[in-house]
Amino acid sequence: MLSDAASAFVAGEPDTCRSILSDYVKATMGFEELARRLDMTSSSIKRMLGPKGNPKRLR
Incomplete structure (x- = not known):
C-alpha cells in the first residue's frame, strides 16, 4: 500500500x-x-491527507 x-x-x-x-x-x-x-492533532492529520490537504506541512 505504501509503495x-x-x-x-x-x-x-x-x-x-x-x-x-x-x-x-x-x-x-x-x-x-x-x-x-x-505530537499533532488527529484533525490536522486528517486535513493534510484530505482532498485539499498538504502533506508537506509536517513540522
Whole structure:
C-alpha cells in the first residue's frame, strides 16, 4: 500500500497519494495513534491527507 502511495506521488498524482495514505492510516494505527506519535492533532492529520490537504506541512 505504501509503495502505491509513493508511485502515485512520483507520478504526479497527489490526490491519489493522499487518499492511499489516508486509507493506510485508517487500516493500521488510526489517526488518533498517529497524531499521538507525531505530537499533532488527529484533525490536522486528517486535513493534510484530505482532498485539499498538504502533506508537506509536517513540522
